[in-house]
Amino acid sequence: MSKYVLWRVLHAIPALLGVTVIIFVSLRIMPGDPVSIMFGTQATKIRPEDRAKIEADLGLSAPLTVQYITWLKDIGTGKLGKSFWRGDTVVDLIVQRGPLTVEIAVMAIILSWVVGIPVGILSALRQNSALDYLARFFTVLFLAIPGFWLGAMIVLVLLLWWDYAPPLGVINIWDDPAKNLQLALGPAVVLGLAVSAYIARMTRSSLLEIIREDYIRTARAKGLREQAVVLKHALRNASLPIITLSGVLFGFLLSGTVVVEQAFNVPGLGKAMVEAFVMLDYAVIQNLVLLYSVVFIVINLLIDVSYAWLDPRIRYV
Amino acid sequence: MAQHSDVQLEPRVVFRPGALERGEVLGIASFVRRFPAGCIGAVILLIVTFCALAAPLVTVHDPTQVKLRERKEIPSWSHPLGTDYEGRDILTRIIYGGRVSLAVSVLSVLLGTTVGALWGVASAYIGGRFDMHSQRLLEIFMSFPPLVLAMLLVIGLGAGLWAVVIAIGITRLPFGVRVVRSVALSVKELAYVESARAIGASNLRIMVLYIAPQCLAAYLVLATAQLGVAIVIEASLGFLGVGIPPPTPTWGNMMGGAVANVLIPHWPLVVFPGLTITLVVLAFNFFGDAIRDVFDPKLRGSYSLTMRT
Numbered sequence: 001m002s003k004y005v006l007w008r009v010l011h012a013i014p015a016l017l018g019v020t021v022i023i024f025v026s027l028r029i030m031p032g033d034p035v036s037i038m039f040g041t042q043a044t045k046i047r048p049e050d051r052a053k054i055e056a057d058l059g060l061s062a063p064l065t066v067q068y069i070t071w072l073k074d075i076g077t078g079k080l081g082k083s084f085w086r087g088d089t090v091v092d093l094i095v096q097r098g099p100l101t102v103e104i105a106v107m108a109i110i111l112s113w114v115v116g117i118p119v120g121i122l123s124a125l126r127q128n129s130a131l132d133y134l135a136r137f138f139t140v141l142f143l144a145i146p147g148f149w150l151g152a153m154i155v156l157v158l159l160l161w162w163d164y165a166p167p168l169g170v171i172n173i174w175d176d177p178a179k180n181l182q183l184a185l186g187p188a189v190v191l192g193l194a195v196s197a198y199i200a201r202m203t204r205s206s207l208l209e210i211i212r213e214d215y216i217r218t219a220r221a222k223g224l225r226e227q228a229v230v231l232k233h234a235l236r237n238a239s240l241p242i243i244t245l246s247g248v249l250f251g252f253l254l255s256g257t258v259v260v261e262q263a264f265n266v267p268g269l270g271k272a273m274v275e276a277f278v279m280l281d282y283a284v285i286q287n288l289v290l291l292y293s294v295v296f297i298v299i300n301l302l303i304d305v306s307y308a309w310l311d312p313r314i315r316y317v
Numbered sequence: 318m319a320q321h322s323d324v325q326l327e328p329r330v331v332f333r334p335g336a337l338e339r340g341e342v343l344g345i346a347s348f349v350r351r352f353p354a355g356c357i358g359a360v361i362l363l364i365v366t367f368c369a370l371a372a373p374l375v376t377v378h379d380p381t382q383v384k385l386r387e388r389k390e391i392p393s394w395s396h397p398l399g400t401d402y403e404g405r406d407i408l409t410r411i412i413y414g415g416r417v418s419l420a421v422s423v424l425s426v427l428l429g430t431t432v433g434a435l436w437g438v439a440s441a442y443i444g445g446r447f448d449m450h451s452q453r454l455l456e457i458f459m460s461f462p463p464l465v466l467a468m469l470l471v472i473g474l475g476a477g478l479w480a481v482v483i484a485i486g487i488t489r490l491p492f493g494v495r496v497v498r499s500v501a502l503s504v505k506e507l508a509y510v511e512s513a514r515a516i517g518a519s520n521l522r523i524m525v526l527y528i529a530p531q532c533l534a535a536y537l538v539l540a541t542a543q544l545g546v547a548i549v550i551e552a553s554l555g556f557l558g559v560g561i562p563p564p565t566p567t568w569g570n571m572m573g574g575a576v577a578n579v580l581i582p583h584w585p586l587v588v589f590p591g592l593t594i595t596l597v598v599l600a601f602n603f604f605g606d607a608i609r610d611v612f613d614p615k616l617r618g619s620y621s622l623t624m625r626t
Binding site: 029160262292300 | 453454456457458459460461462463464465468469470472473492499545549552553556557558559572576581582584587588590591592594595596598599602603
C-alpha cells in the first residue's frame, strides 16, 4: 500500500511539469501581444522603444525557454508576479480571494454528499416507488440545468422580487459570518445540488447493480439484517464507482466555482481568473490556472489512494 | 432482467419489454413504445436541429442587426421572447445560436470521445509501457479542471469556432480513454477473452472483436452524455466571455453579456437562453438514456449470461 502511495505521488510530478508546459505554451502562442491589449486602441501610438521597454519590464523579451525557467523559479520562491492592470501581486490576490472560493467548494462538497448519497440509496432500495421517481426527476433536472443559469436566475429573482442584492466586496467568514454567508451560500447551494445529482444517480445505479450480485443473496440468505446487507456489503462495493466519479466531480466543482462566482458576482478566485482571462493578464492566468490544477492533482491523488485502500485489486504497481 | 441461458443456441422470438433481442431490428414504432422519454428527447433535438439549420426560414428577424429603437423589449407578438440591449430579437438569436452550440457540441464529442475510446481499448489491452505512457500523457490533461483547460486552450488557439471545438474536444478526450479503458480492463480479464487467446486469436482481433464490442455501450452512453456536457462547456465559455465573441450569437454569450457589467439584467436575456440550454441538455440526456437501454448488454441479458457461464 505504501509502495502504491509512493508510486502515485511520484507520478504526480511529471503531470505537474506537463501542466506548467501546457499553460506556458498556450499563453505564449496566443495571438495578440499583451502590450496591445494593455493599451487597447492607444497601442498603435506607442513608440517602438517604449514598447520594447514595457515588454522588458513584463519579462516578455527574454527567450521563451528563459521565460519558462524563470517562471518555474518564481513558483519555487513564491514570487508569482503582478497583475499588469490590477497593480497587486498574484499572491495578494490568492490570499484575499482564495478563502471565499475554498469555503464555497467545501460547503458544496458537504452538501452534495449529504444530499446525494442518501437519495441514491433510498432510490435504489425503493426502486420504481414514488420516492424513486421523485428523486430521479430532480436528479435528471439538476443534471441538465447549468449552474451559471440557476445562479443567474436566483440572483435575478432576488433582485426583481425582493430587491435584494448580496453584499459587495470580499467578506471573510472570520470578519462577518452573516454577510459572508450571504456571499457564499448561493454559489455553494447551486454547486452542491448539481454535484449531488451526479452522486445520487451514480449511487443508485451502482447499488442496483451490486444488489443483484450473488454475494448479496448469500448475505441475505444467511440472515443478515437488511441494514447490514446494504450498508456493509453492498455499499462498500457500490462506493467504488462513486469514488472514481468524485475525482471527475471535483474537476466539475472547480470549474463550477468559476462560472457560479461569475453568475452570483461573488469576488472569489474564480471570478478573478475570469477577469484575468478577459483581460489576457498573463501573470494572473498562468498562476491561477496552475493553482487550480495543483489543487485538482492533490485531490485526485487522495481519491486514488482511498480507492486503492478500499479495493486491494487496484494496488498493482 | 431477462434471464438468458441459451442465447447462442437458438434465435429468440419471445418479446420482453425493454430488452432488445439478438438480431432484432428496433423500429421507430417500438422505440416510441419502449422509450417515451428518449423519444421526447429525440423530438426536441430534431426540432432544435431543424430550426438551427433552417434559421433564415424560421425567423423573420436578423440575428445581428442593431435596432436601438426596439432595445430591451419584453416578450410581445412581434418579438416572442423580447429583444436584447441592441434591439435584436432574442428568439432569432437563440435559433441562430443553436447553430453554433450544436455544431460545437457534436464536433467536439466526435473529436474527443471517439479518439479517446479507441485509445482506451488499445491502452487497456496492450498495457505495459504503452498504457503507462498514455496514462501519463492524459494525466496532464486530466490535471486541469475541464472548464479551466478549455478556457486556457481557447485563449491559446485564438477564440473562434474551431478553437472552441478543439479545446472542448481535448477536455473530453481523457474521459473517453478513462471510461472505455476501465471497461476494457475488466472485460480483458473475463474467461471468454482468455479462451479467445487460447485458441490463437491475434491481439488486433481480440481488441476489435472481443473487447471493443463490450465497450460500445459505454462509448455510446458516454458520447451521448458528453454531447450535453459539451453544450454546457460551450455555453459556460460564452457566459464567461472567453468563447465565441459576441456579434455571433451563442446561448452562453447572450447570457454573459446580460449578466456582466449591468446592475439589473434584462430578464428575458437570462431566462430564455438558459432555458434553451437546459431543454437541450435534458433532451440529450433522455435520448442518451434510451440509447443506453437499447445497446447496453447488461440490460439485454447477454451480460448476465457471461457472468453466469
